[in-house]
Amino acid sequence: MENIVNKTVLFDYFSGRVSPLQKKAVEQWLAEPDNRERYYEWLHEWELSQLQMDANWQIAFDKVASDVVGQSLVDEPPPLVRQRRIGQIWLAVASVLLFLGFGSWLFRDKLLYETVQTGFGETRSVTLPDGSEVTLNANSSLRYARWFGRQISFGQWTLGGKQRVRTVELIGEADFSVRHLPDQQRFVVLTPKGLNVTVLGTQFTVFSRERNTRVVLRSGRVQLTLPRVHQRPLLMKPGDLATLDRKGQLALVKTVHPEAMASWKQHRFTFELTSLREIADMLHENYGLQITIKHDQLADRTISGSFPARDANEVLQLVAQLLQINYSREDNRVTFTD
Amino acid sequence: MNEAEGLPLQNPENRLRPLHPTDTPVAIVDNEHIVRKAFANSPEQGFETLFRLYYRPLCSHALRFVYTREVAEDLVGEVFYQLWKTGGYVAVQYTYRTYLYAAVRHRAFNYLRDELTGNRTPVSLDNVPELLLSETPQTLVEYDETYQRLEKTIQELPPQCQRVFLMSRFENRKNQEIADELGLALKTVEAHMARALQQLRKVFIGLAPLFFLVIH
Known part of the structure; x- marks a missing residue:
């Protein structure tokens, strides 16, 4: 079987121009481990003679x-x-x-x-x-x-x-x-x-x-x-x-x-089922506020939508309004309560 | 398969010590010689030589699968990058050529399959040495049949459809640009693209189960 597979046959095979029997022979030829190197060597040669594109x-x-x-x-x-x-x-x-x-x-x-x-x-x-x-x-x-x-x-x-x-x-x-x-x-x-x-x-x-x-x-x-x-x-x-x-x-x-992730560029805040906990993180990161949320249930409530707000106070008011909750602020300490 | 696994491991010294060609019973041919000599000087020179010899044909081969120039170049670049970054070039079994072609084909094939079938194979996993061991005559033929079928499918597209597809993929043009240049409606261009992709998908639908069999 080996002797029917040579470079010409393999080149034809790469070009898709062999008979099913020849293809079978190629497959058998490939089962011989040593032939794999040969296969890639010839594939390389064939590709060089048939380039599809130039590249630098x-x-x-x-x-x-x-x-x-x-x-x-x-x-x-x-x-x-x-x-x-x-x-x-x-x-x-x-x-x-x-x-x-x-x-x-x-x-x-x-x-x-x-x-x-x-x-x-x-x-x-x-x-x-x-x-x-x-x-x-x-x-x-x-x-x-x-x-x-x-x-x-x-x-x-x-x-x-x-x-x-x-x-x-x-x-x-x-x-x-x-x-x-x-x-x-x-x-x-x-x-x-x-x-x-x-x-x-x-x-x-x-x-x-x-x-x-x-x-x-x-x-x-x-x-x-x-x-x-x-x-x-x-x-x-x-x-x-x-x-x-x-x-x-x-x-x-x-x-x-x-x-939406860049809406802060337009001084907008975009929330998508965003929890109060995440909003608190954001307020901490962006405005340096220390936020306390009274209990976990409250922290898990979410907001969706896109809202304009220019500073921390506007965000706080907005959040409080949307969730119908209260907040108190002393300097950098903010507490959210029901 | 046992033989295939055993063979390269039997005498690793011969494979791993390209720096002293006299030890090696010249199983390593032509280009490989140059490459190994360059690697003996420095990884940089080694890779420069690899790029010079193999980058172009590898891109060209990857293109037979992905049909987008940039993607082909990226894929090939990533294979080189990985080989370099992980230090894998120190102990390449077989030849560099085999390593590079096998890795590029594997990646190009997966890229296209994922694109056409909407899958997203996690990108982290491809260990090339393992890949080479798991390669069988069937997988090799599978890959060859894939690019041949793709070519045939594209050739059999209606002329206008083929033209739109190649402009979009190979030349990386926007649908609107293609519409303007060919004097078509945007909708028509989109329809041509949808049709071309539909046809290409068929190449994979016929192939997928077989391919998985081979892998497992």
């Missing part, structure tokens, strides 16, 4: 290389440089730092990063150097390198040059509208819980606070990775809502209103 391997290699090298740095405190000649860069950075001494090392955060912060009850929009728009919700901070998305050269040394990654670090909640760059530079959002969001030109909201981490995608595509756990990257499609719970489990569900 160099760009793809750079992308994967910078992803791999970049992520291995994420766990260390200063994720400064993600690129191939990492050793050389570090050497340069190290000697410069030594030269400038410990003092400037203390201020390196200020020197190297731009940080945007919002206080309680405040939202703010920023345009990043690459033209991407970010809107920060209350009590959040966003940090990015000063050379973000640009190329800076010192002779042969390049900072952020070959790297095809724009990296921002987010604590809290923000809505992103990422600009797609002609050189396909990726945009990555790092969150404290280790979930990384890689973007390919897109609109999405990232929520990363103590109680959980969520990502909602409105358009385009993003990829989620958890570099600390060995999990395969997860590709999100528009309308997907990804949640990372306290145990570090990543789950994906469809949501009909992905824009």
